[in-house]
Amino acid sequence: MIEVENVSKQFEDLEALRDVSLTVHKGSIYGLVGSNGAGKTTMLKLLAGIYRPDAGNLMIDSQPVFENEALKMRTVFIPDNLYFFLNYTIQDMADFYANIYPQWNNQRYLKLANVFNIEVKRRIRTLSKGMQRQVALWLGLALMPDVMILDEPLDGLDPVMRQKVKNLIIQDVAERQMTVIISSHNLRDLEDICDYIGILHQGKMIIQKDLDDLRADVHKIQVAFSGEIPPALLEQTQALYHEQRGSVLILIVRGTYSEIISHMQSFNPAVLDILPLTLEEIFIYEMGDNGYEIKNILY
Amino acid sequence: MKWGITVMKSKTSFINRGILRNDFKRYTWIGIVYLLGLLLTVPLQLVMIFSRPEEVKMYYDASVYLRALQLDYSPLSLILILIVPVLAGLLLFRYLQANIAADMTHALPIKRATLYNTHIVAGLTLLFVPLVITALITWAVVAGLGIDFVQGKDILSWLNVCLLMNLVLFLSTVVVGMFTGLSTLQGLLTYILLLVPAGLSVLVLHSLKMHVYGFPYDLYAAANLDKLSPLLRIPSSGSIPLSTGELIFYILLCIALYLIGRYLYQQRKVESAGNAITFTVLRPIFKYCVTFCTMLLLGSYFYSTQENIIWTYFGYLLGAGIGYFLTAILLEKSIAVFKWQQVKGLGVYTLVIIGLIGLLQVDIIGYEKRLPEMSQVENVYMDTHFHPLIYKAAMHNGTSVKPHLALFKDKDNIANIYNLHQEIIAHRGEEKGVIIPRAINQKRVSLAYQLKDGSCFYRNYTINFAKYKEQLKPIYESREHKIHQHELLRVNLDDIKLVEINSQNGNKSVSISDKEMLQQAVAVLRNDIYDQSYEDMTINKRPAWGDIMVTIAYDKNQPPAMPDVAMVADNSTIRTEKNYYQIYLPWEKSYMHFERWLQSTGLYNQARILPDEDISYALIDYVPDGIDRATYRNLREKGLNEELFEEKPGILKISDSAQLELCLQNYRDYSYSEQAVYLVVFKLKNGNSFSGLFPQAEAPDFLTEHFAQ
Incomplete structure (x- = not known):
């Protein structure tokens, strides 16, 4: 389990993270979403023990991360910008990790060779960006981590490979209860694998949600009245968003499905529809005033 | 969690074998290059000298062979020893200066201290193994060829110096790498910082010489300043072996460097890679130190070239400005540093320096006025330099020569010198700032008093001898002084x-x-x-x-x-x-x-040359305007244009032997003079000539009479 409490991190005169908290339960996948410069990478590097936080606590399994060798042996961090030693082949790099991590699983490494299908004798730096990313995942998975920290892992992969990687990660989560935190600037990338989503914006965690709860909790409705829209409706409804098109009112409201229906029907609408809501829309409306900004982040 | 069992077993260790193995895999080439270089410059050199023809070799003594082991005579091995340890330090800790490599390394389950120790061990192995192998091969070569001149202890002392200096250079590079985040700057700063103790001392001494009247610069500047800098000490270690004190100092230095480096590594932020100075607290210190050094450097430069205090202050201003803004640019990574904030910083610095120079000028501690108690003076050294006090023994054509010490012990002489010194101090305002004797009559006086309590008191002045004639005369005419001079x-x-x-x-x-x-x-x-x-x-x-x-x-x-x-x-x-x-x-x-x-x-x-026997005639010309500096310089450098002189109208030609003798006895060397002079050329019978002048006052009567018409 990953617990981050009120973490702040400052780079010179730039405040990268401010008072961020998050929790990732064991065996779940947490998606960290945000635009460029939102602080995702900083957050992940803090979790990987690369940066020391200025304030707050970062714990994995109730132990602080920084300079914690035992913990870091069970953690794999795959950064956005990959680094491989000059002139090293995949095999050289595998040997390097095997020498550092006691739990290196050579069988798995060999087995995964079939999935990734890249010659181990090849020098990594001569590979394409996408292939290098695959090598990083390949080596990372062979380390059999309990915690995997992935910074934009799907970036630069083709759709087939994306799916393959997602499957491999999901498989480890399911089989070994691996805990995963994964970042992306694209919410849609994470929609299908994450249990939790957190949105970072300008160094602050603006929203964190369990995806299942979220979907059940926010609804988009369309109501129309034969005459004037009763003013009491807007007054009595805590709408996240409302838009009026002629006599038709579109509302986004929080609450259970049945509550909303009964509340709306008390105003005797001519038409009452519940419309489908995408994940992006949910976030945008959840954000309220900030939502407008967020719109640009999510797409 | 099943991996937890393995995890529990692993403890924090001094080094990490995986990292060590990887370092060797990546950087063994440094060791190999180093070894090859050393083999070429040391044992091969001995083989080359040995294989010279017998008739050449018969004149060789031990020193010819030993030069292969002396760094001051072996530039190639000196270069290797100065460069390779720094290169090793740069490469092994290169990952710290590149963001992605630093991230990757620090995500590994290895503590910073362990990473640090591991790279240090790797570096020292890569440096030490080639040195030890070279020493062994050299020993084998010497033993195999039977070169008796080179002994085991010579090879061993070479090895000791090399090992120690490699250690110093390597660890210095590592420590510098902790507080800078750029590899180029790391290399540059390592060499600069190793030079700073000696360089800054010279600059500070030089500045004191400018601002403090009587400051014995030469005495301090010559006092083995190279010992303050390992970089300068390495080349001289061949001729002047490291003393036990130095050995202990360098060993302690290495231990200190190791600990400082380790501490800084743990404090260093990974994200500071790419910054000129990685610790924010160090940035202003770095900035003002560089400003101070460049200020002194340019000030001293202008002082020594222009010998003028205005130029010196200009140099200070220029140096401080350049140093300050260049460092600001380096630190800010932008040329947009000419902001109010920065200008204010420089302004405060300038005020502090003005205050400091002011303190030197008003002589707050009374240095310029101070004189030891006459009753406390045991003896006095007085000369125009401090050489005998600096060079206890010099080598001259292979013989050790002791320079003569002009020590005055006679009570009267001591009193006279003391009197002169008092007079110099009383007139210090007039000659302050004159350091290099340029004008005629300006000479240096170097004084060293040995006091009864065993301490010494040194001063050095440049004075106008004409002004102090009264005080100088009894000293110069004393027996003691003459014995010292002759x-x-x-x-x-x-x-x-x-x-x-x-x-x-x-x-x-x-x-x-x-x-x-x-x-x-x-x-x-x-x-x-x-x-x-x-x-x-x-x-x-x-x-x-x-x-x-x-x-x-x-x-x-x-x-x-x-x-x-x-x-x-x-x-x-x-x-x-x-x-x-x-x-x-x-x-x-x-x-x-x-x-x-x-x-x-x-x-x-x-x-001696005689008027009748050797001299044909002399030509004399009256120069009513005297001789200005330009003419004087011309005369000194090119001599008199005799052809022009000979044809000059109004010139006096004498060949009377009595007159010639009078001229020979009284003529002077060229000097500049505001008063009228007579220029004289003596023509020798062998065709040669020589020339000089008579000042108006010293001219023989027949001359003044002749030209008076």
């Missing part, structure tokens, strides 16, 4: 083997080797020297009749104390128990005893 007064009469007199112009020469004659000659010369007046030594100094060369024998085991002018004869071909050396002294026109003695022996006419 080697001839110090040598044993029995050791003098030959006296040769060579006339200044014309090829006349007299040689005296008869023992009795020699003793007489030296005795009268000594009398002349003792009798010489202050005026004859200074303002009345006339060109000498000639040179007197005295050849003196000395025991090889007891080399003589030598003044600067003495030269050791080249006796490399005759290796006898006794060696000879020569001293030269001018045959001054004021040496009346010697002149009379020469006349009595009949050698006089053979020793």
Whole structure:
């Protein structure tokens, strides 16, 4: 389990993270979403023990991360910008990790060779960006981590490979209860694998949600009245968003499905529809005033 | 969690084998290159010298072979030893200076201290193994070829110096790498910081010399400043081996560097890679230190080239500005540093420096006025330099020579020198800022008082001798001073083997080797020297009749104390128990005893040029405007244009022998003069000529009378 409490991190005169908290339960996948410069990478590097936080606590399994060798042996961090030693082949790099991590699983490494299908004798730096990313995942998975920290892992992969990687990660989560935190600037990338989503914006965690709860909790409705829209409706409804098109009112409201229906029907609408809501829309409306900004982040 | 079992077993260890193995995999080439370089410059050098033809080798002594092991004579191995450790430090810790490599490394389950130790161990192995192998191979070569000149201890001391200095350089690079985040700057700063102790000392001393009247710069500047900088100490370690004290110092330094590096690594933020200075607290310190150094550097540069205090202050301003803004640019990584904030910083700095210079000027601690109590003075050293105090022994043609120490012990002389010193202090306002004697009459006075409590008191001045004539005269005319100045007064009469007199112009020469004659000659010369007046030594100094060369024998085991002018004869071909050396002294026109003695022996006419015998005629011209500096320089460098001179209208030509003798006795060397002078050219019968001048006041009467018309 990953617990981050009120973490702040400052780079010179730039405040990268401010008072961020998050929790990732064991065996779940947490998606960290945000635009460029939102602080995702900083957050992940803090979790990987690369940066020391200025304030707050970062714990994995109730132990602080920084300079914690035992913990870091069970953690794999795959950064956005990959680094491989000059002139090293995949095999050289595998040997390097095997020498550092006691739990290196050579069988798995060999087995995964079939999935990734890249010659181990090849020098990594001569590979394409996408292939290098695959090598990083390949080596990372062979380390059999309990915690995997992935910074934009799907970036630069083709759709087939994306799916393959997602499957491999999901498989480890399911089989070994691996805990995963994964970042992306694209919410849609994470929609299908994450249990939790957190949105970072300008160094602050603006929203964190369990995806299942979220979907059940926010609804988009369309109501129309034969005459004037009763003013009491807007007054009595805590709408996240409302838009009026002629006599038709579109509302986004929080609450259970049945509550909303009964509340709306008390105003005797001519038409009452519940419309489908995408994940992006949910976030945008959840954000309220900030939502407008967020719109640009999510797409 | 099943991996937790393995995890529990692993403890924090001093080094990480995986990282160590990886370091060797990546950087063994450094060790190999180093080894090859060392083999080429050390054992191969010995083989090359050994394989030279016998007829060449028979003249070789140990020093020829030992040079292969002396870094000051072996530039290639010196370069290797200065470069490879720094290169190793740069490469092994390169990952710290590149963001993605730093991230990758610090995500590994290894503590920072372990990473640090591992790279240090890797670096030292890569540096030490080639050195040890080279030493072993050198030993094998020496033993195999039977080169007796090189001994095991020579190889061992080479190895010791190399190991120690490699350690110092490597660890310095590592420590510098902790507080800078750019590899280029890391390399540069390592060398600069290693030079700073010596360089900054010189600059500070030089500044004190500028601002503090009487500051004995030379004494401190020459006091082995290279010992303050490992970078300068490495080359000299071949001739001057490291002392035990230095050895201990360097070992302690290495331990300190190791600990500082480790501490800084743990404090360093990974994200600071790419910054000029990684610790924010160090940035202003770095900025003001660089500003201070460049300020002193440019100030000293302008001072030494322009010798003018205005130029010096200009240099200070320029140096401080350049240093300050360049560092600001480096730190901000932008050229947009000319902001109010920065200007304010420089302003505050300037105020502090102005205050500091002000304090030096008003002499807050009373340094310029201070004099030891007369009653406390045991003896005084007075000369125009501090050489004998600095160089306890110098090598001269393979012989160790002790320079003569001009130490005054006589009570009266000490009182006179003390009096002179008081007078100099009283007039300090007038000559402050004059350091290099340029103008005529300006000379240096270096003083060292030995006090009764055992301490020493040093001062150094450049003064105008004309102003202090009254104080200088009794000192210069004292027996002690003359003994200090003249080697001839110090040598044993029995050791003098030959006296040769060579006339200044014309090829006349007299040689005296008869023992009795020699003793007489030296005795009268000594009398002349003792009798010489202050005026004859200074303002009345006339060109000498000639040179007197005295050849003196000395025991090889007891080399003589030598003044600067003495030269050791080249006796490399005759290796006898006794060696000879020569001293030269001018045959001054004021040496009346010697002149009379020469006349009595009949050698006089053979020793000097004579009007009838040697000189055809002399040409004299009146120069009413005197001689300005430009003309003077021209005369000194190019001499008189005789053809032009000869055809000049109104020129006086004399050939009367009495008049010529009068001119010869009284003419002077060129000097500048605001008063009218007479220029004179003597034409020799052999076609040569020489020239000089008469100041108006010293001119023979017939001249003034002639030109008065």
